[in-house]
Amino acid sequence: MDNRKRLAYAIVRFLQDQLRHGGLSSDAQESLEVAIQCLETAFGVTAGDSDLALPRTLPEIFEAAATGREMPQDLRSPARTPPSEEDSAEAERLKTEGNEQMKVENFEAAVHFYGKAIELNPSNAVYFCNRAAAYSKLGNYAGAVRDCERAICIDPAYSKAYGRMGGVRAAWPPGRLMSGMISGGHNPLGTPGTSPSQNDLASLIQAGQQFAQQMQQQNPELIEQLRSQVRSRTPSASNEEQQE
Template sequence: MSDVKIVAASIVNFLKKQLESDTLSVDSRESVEVGIQCIETAFELGPEDVTKGLDLEQLVRQQRGRTEQTPDCAEAEKLKNEGNELMKAERHREALEKYTRAIELVPTNAVYFCNRAAAHFKLGEHEAAIADCTAALALQPDYGKAHGRLGLALTALDRHREARAAYARAVQLEPDNESYKQNLRLTDERLAQHGEPGPLDLGGLLHNPALLNMATEMLADPNMQNLISGLMSNTSANTGNGAGAGGMSALLEAGQALAQHMQAANPDLVEQLRRQIRPPGPGGNNAPQ
């Protein structure tokens, strides 16, 4: 689709939004409708072409915002870049001062807070780093780097469970970042060494091919189908009066049958699930060194 058609489609989209509002008089609405038809005909726009138009109002707001942000934003960006160079030179205190001045000029930029958090971390000021990461995330909740740096500061203070949550969010936002994934794995190991089970990764379980294949095979097994059907019938019969002894017995029977089927079909997968739900305690290969 050519640039000219995109512009025309954008105008048509804008005009259609005006028709949806209550701001136009009857005569004005008729004029707008005629204008839409003329533009669509002149530029040979079909329904699919119109959907590719841009949001003109949003573009105007963005342009106006960029115009209104100078000159403080330009100075703040200059200070940030100077701070970045100082960080490379390991002049962390000077870098922190640059980031602080940038924040004073533009306190709504999450990057400045996140960069200052890195300076605080290098200086061993971990509580201050946490505060800056928190401020950055208040401005930009989906800022992966801020979550990652928050995890580092929390780890430095041995707040590993909080750090794990920060790393997990960073990995979710940037799944290709190996550093975040490595930090998450190390944090899980630390939690396991202290006998603290990490959160159950339901997303990972649901996307585990071996587990999905096993579930498909189990559902195709006539014996398992009969068991599930009987369980559902028993549960329905006890609705309103609690599951009762019969319902509880059926639940236990179903659980035992599922466990036996899984153990027989794929013992390695069962052991993997056990480790995830209940990580090894002290002793063995996972004991603290």
């Protein structure tokens, strides 16, 4: 069962409990109702999906984690056994095939091969990082960021994953907006093809500030890592697009 849906369901149940017993103001209750609707729509769950319920409520799980108590076995991730030599070799072959598909811009096939490699060896950060590149080429930025984050969880010192995630985040709508306005391609208040007006520049500054604040709030460690990457980068061409 998809653990993301189980988590979303647990959050929805928690928010509904707060609506009933949280003693919130009318404005706060209205905000919670909107949040519940958004979660249900985004994850495809409803309060009636009792099959998604966990043995404990979200506050109970949080309290157990905060106090260091042992969690029930069914709420913990199962321990993974290391892949066999045969599986490791096959995973490398699949990764290489994925790299070949990237070279000919067959990105969907690359995602498939990297995914098969991950199934055989889910502890290899390179496979996730390479699949993130393929996802990015397909415009699946959420999937790319998720794979970069998983690569970093596996190997926190894997610098390419940090750099790739920064590039993916820059390709998201806030980043594309700023890039387009700088080049003059996105000029909503001026004539197409002309230089940006003062209003455009003000909008650019505002968008840049909002984007920077969002990045800083969401992942301050990533920002610091990217700054370190920029400081240490040599004039030679970046190898972030190359697959390992």
